[in-house]
Amino acid sequence: MLNVDGDFISRLRRVQEYIASKATIEDRFEKPISRVAGVDVAYEDLNAYVAIVVMELSDFRMVEKTIYKGRVIMPYIPSLLCFREGPLILRALKNVKEDFQVLIVGGHGIAHPFKCGLATYVGVLSNRPSIGVSSKLLSGCICDMPKDPLEYKPIVLNGQVVGYCIRPSNRANPIYVSPGSFISLETTLEVSIRSLGYYRMPEPIRLAHLAANEAKRLHAS
Secondary structure (H helix, E strand, C coil): CCCCCHHHHHHHHHHHHHHHHHCCCCCCCCCCCCEEEEEEEEEECCEEEEEEEEEECCCCCEEEEEEEEEECCCCCCCCCHHHHHHHHHHHHHCCCCCCCCEEEEECCCCCCCCCCCHHHHHHHHHCCCEEEEECCCCCCECCCCCCCCCCEEEEEECCEEEEEEECCCCCCCCEEEEEEECCCHHHHHHHHHHCCCCCCCCHHHHHHHHHHHHHHHHHHC
16 A cells, blocks of 8 residues: 655645646537446455446446456545546456446546546546546535436536536435536536436446445455
8 A cells, every 4th residue: 555645645636637637528429328337446455346337328238347356555535536446447447348438437527626536537548438426525516405306406616517416316315426528517417317227326336336346245255
């Protein structure tokens, strides 16, 4: 595990600022969107299990599931998750064989203090359109929380809309979505809503979460 001090964190912040400067918040892919992928990471001590699930957006049919096991070298530090999970996800993406148009990441995109959450890091460095989805708001503010199913409200950071707070259903708490890179705010919202099923989190993320934890469980047994 890396020994992280103040100077090292300052260097990581500069890297985040550089990556954020390379992010493009506009659609850089062909439409209509038919396939998306979800990625999530599970941990067992210093072992990380990255699951990527590719699925048809129309009916949530899974067309590929891949697992990558790696070692964690970066401790968890709030707002620096991209350096802990990002390199692992980039390696896992190399194993994906099926095509997809948008990657949905369990983390934040530009709704981040430095506009470089995990989804932005992965999107820019993999050159893939990416969306960040989280159960918690990291940065920005929401003037009025959504109350009705599929209602959404903008997340505003420094006077700019950087994402949306969406209420999936009456029984579920809101989720927070933002573009990572190479996708517009409007398409981020569209894909996020279309990816919702019965549960709180979008299906690609939920299935990747289940797959990552299953891989961890099988390894432990």
